[in-house]
Amino acid sequence: MLSIFRYFFTDLGIDLGTANTIIFAEDRGFVLNQPSVIALDQSNRLVACGTDAKNMMGKTGNSIQVIRPLADGVIANFVAGEEMVKAFIRNASVSRFKIGKVVIGVPTGITEVEKQAVIESAEIAGAREVHLIAEPMAAAIGSNINVLDNKAHMVVDIGGGTTDIAVINLGGIVVDNTIRIAGDEMNEAVMRHLKQHYHLVIGEATSEKIKIRYGTVSKQYNGKSVDIRGMDLVSGLPRRLALPNSFLIDALQGIVDTIVHSIVSIFEKLPLNLVDDIVDSGIILTGGGALLKGLDELISEKTRLKVHVSSNAFYSVAEGTRRVLENFNHLRIVLMNDKRH
Ligand SMILES: Nc1ncnc2c1ncn2[C@@H]1O[C@H](COP(=O)(O)OP(=O)(O)OP(=O)(O)O)[C@@H](O)[C@H]1O
Numbered sequence: 001m002l003s004i005f006r007y008f009f010t011d012l013g014i015d016l017g018t019a020n021t022i023i024f025a026e027d028r029g030f031v032l033n034q035p036s037v038i039a040l041d042q043s044n045r046l047v048a049c050g051t052d053a054k055n056m057m058g059k060t061g062n063s064i065q066v067i068r069p070l071a072d073g074v075i076a077n078f079v080a081g082e083e084m085v086k087a088f089i090r091n092a093s094v095s096r097f098k099i100g101k102v103v104i105g106v107p108t109g110i111t112e113v114e115k116q117a118v119i120e121s122a123e124i125a126g127a128r129e130v131h132l133i134a135e136p137m138a139a140a141i142g143s144n145i146n147v148l149d150n151k152a153h154m155v156v157d158i159g160g161g162t163t164d165i166a167v168i169n170l171g172g173i174v175v176d177n178t179i180r181i182a183g184d185e186m187n188e189a190v191m192r193h194l195k196q197h198y199h200l201v202i203g204e205a206t207s208e209k210i211k212i213r214y215g216t217v218s219k220q221y222n223g224k225s226v227d228i229r230g231m232d233l234v235s236g237l238p239r240r241l242a243l244p245n246s247f248l249i250d251a252l253q254g255i256v257d258t259i260v261h262s263i264v265s266i267f268e269k270l271p272l273n274l275v276d277d278i279v280d281s282g283i284i285l286t287g288g289g290a291l292l293k294g295l296d297e298l299i300s301e302k303t304r305l306k307v308h309v310s311s312n313a314f315y316s317v318a319e320g321t322r323r324v325l326e327n328f329n330h331l332r333i334v335l336m337n338d339k340r341h
């Protein structure tokens with residue numbers, strides 16, 4: 001953009017995640033990191049967005065709906081999705097600036113209709129130019145991978161709603177697989193386990209806190225005692241329970257097996273000459289779910305490949321959008337709606 005315009009226009013990079021939305025502004029760095037949650041009244045007017053909306057979850061009457069519009073990696077609720085994108089872009093903008101380019105990370109499995117909805121909401125929020133990038137591509141760029149070279153890299157992005165597995169080579173995604181099993185399902189697995197084995201009912205927010213604080217899939221991290229408060233299914237009264245954190249290994253086993261299975265099944269679709277590259281470079285784990293203790297070692301053990309957790313697992317998609325904006329002409333080939341092969 002010409003320098004005279006730079007004063008008036010700011011470019012934004014957005015990771016529109018199912019659990020969290022992160023926005024980078026060209027002139028101010030990372031400006032927003034909020035849960036992807038919106039609260040609307042009965043006329044679909046905005047009541048709250050982000051953390052404020054998440055704090056209302058499960059606590060509102062009929063007049064206010066608290067929605068996670070992207071919960072399963074798709075835009076389940078278009079009105080809420082558009083309102084949320086608009087509200088976040090407004091919150092991230094400074095009034096004296098207009099919005100120039102916006103690069104938005106979206107799931108690989110996004111449909112044309114969903115793409116249009118995302119593009120339109122950013123346009124309504126004032127963006128002059130909207131570009132979409134597949135989340136694993138952005139995550140790879142944000143994890144310092146040279147996505148344009150002729151060497152395949154495998155990225156596994158474990159977010160809230162989806163796990164995206166992609167093999168990237170020469171600026172494109174060669175094969176990918178998206179499963180709707182990720183952090184949210186881990187929360188549900190912990191809730192199910194406590195209910196089935198201990199007749200204890202806890203809410204999703206509590207379950208997520210326990211998972212983040214004590215979660216592990218390796219005996220190496222055993223030893224901590226977890227104090228859990230919930231409702232006793234039998235008595236119907238509040239109850240406290242102390243369990244060794246190893247209960248989380250059992251609770252999360254099925255989810256982790258599914259993720260490992262999807263990684264393994266990618267190799268069936270992969271051209272043989274790219275397999276060597278992956279053996280050489282290993283697997284990059286990213287997304288909040290990649291922070292689960294012991295997950296990298298477990299995946300490495302099961303696949304016999306090197307596994308690294310991205311140094312900025314939470315921010316890698318947003319960081320990728322930032323780097324695309326900063327090297328736009330060089331990297332625009334990787335964008336979804338801007339193929340120049
Ligand atoms: N230390 C941790 N251990 C395990 N899980 C974690 C940890 N920290 C965060 N998470 C989980 O990471 C998930 C959110 O990750 P992230 O922000 O990458 O998702 P997202 O980008 O919004 O979702 P998606 O990529 O599916 O669209 C949540 O389920 C959260 O509970």
Ligand SMILES: [Mg+2]
Nearest residue numbers: 017159287317
């Ligand atoms: Mg993500």
